[in-house]
Amino acid sequence: MTTLLVSQPNFADHQTPQGHPERADRIRAVNEALAGPDFARLIRRDAPYGDVMLAELVHDAHYLARLRDARPAEGIGQIDADTYISDGSLDVVATGLGGALMALDAVVMGEASNAFCAIRPPGHHAEIATPMGFCLINTVAVLAREAQRKYGADRVAIVDFDVHHGNGTQDIFKDDASVFYASSHQWPLYPGTGHPSEAGVGNIVNTALPAHSGGEAMRAAYTEIILPALDKFAPDLILISAGFDAHHRDPLAQLEWTDSDFGWVTGKLMEVAGRRCGNRIVSLLEGGYDLRGLAGGVRQHVATLLNG
Ligand SMILES: [Zn+2]
DSSP: EEEEEOTTGGGGGOOOOTTTTSOTHHHHHHHHHTGGGGTTTTTEEEOOOOOOGGGGGGGTTTTTHHHHHHSSSSEEEEEEEEEEEEETTHHHHHHHHHHHHHHHHHHHHOOEEEEEEEESSOTTOOOOSSSTTTHHHHHHHHHHHHHHHHHHHOOOOEESSSOOOHHHHHHHHOOOTEEEEEEEESSSTOOOOTTTTTTTTEEEEEEEOTTEEEEEEEHHIIIIIIHHHHHOOOOOOEEEEOOEEEEEEEESSOOOOHHHHHHHHHHHHHHHHHHHSSTOOOEEEOOOOOOOHHHHHHHHHHHHHHHO
């Protein structure tokens, strides 16, 4: 078993205003968390530029042009109440996507059994026509489509344990039975979607967890609902929207998961990947806004990917 860690060299070039939770220090904290001897066996690679036009596999035709128009010549432009774009943001988006595509290649070609991409900004709130919630393009959705287009994957699963519902990913795939999307998220909370009644064409599974419900409620949701549905879907590949904002230290939510909860859920997804798709998992960083909570969760997640 080998795990690929993809780093993003230009992560700091996407700028957000002072005090914004989605900031460059997040990636510094993740890189530091994975620097120790416990992680010496990781295969480490820098993300190359990816073809941002691939965003049009999931977003509408004018999406990238609108993002370019929203980008200021200097400083930071505002897209909505909490989503920003700076001069360098599209280059950062391009390396985030390039890193994810490199991880997909490595995992599909058997060079690594799984991969984690330490990239920003997150993507799962970006809908077909709308960037939102810190997200500029929906990278995990592009990756799912590319796995189908480039490698002929028939069935791709996306599991999203970020504390927020991935409304964008659901929006993109809600009518497409070839992509399974399961989310565990705090309810009620931003963005307000993700009620369990939202089931797409039977390919969407939403588990809504109340504030302060902790790791026990999360484990029950996975054991009773998400893992059986994922197993039944029998994916060719599992993608993870790995957000660490369900951590008890996180300032944006109150699910109160511990570091080890992130290791547990990772291990359970690996069990399904072992049974169904030759261990193939590609995990992309989404949220996580307390630097210590983020580092602690990522350490458990990647140690589990690496050691089983
Ligand atoms: Zn989140």
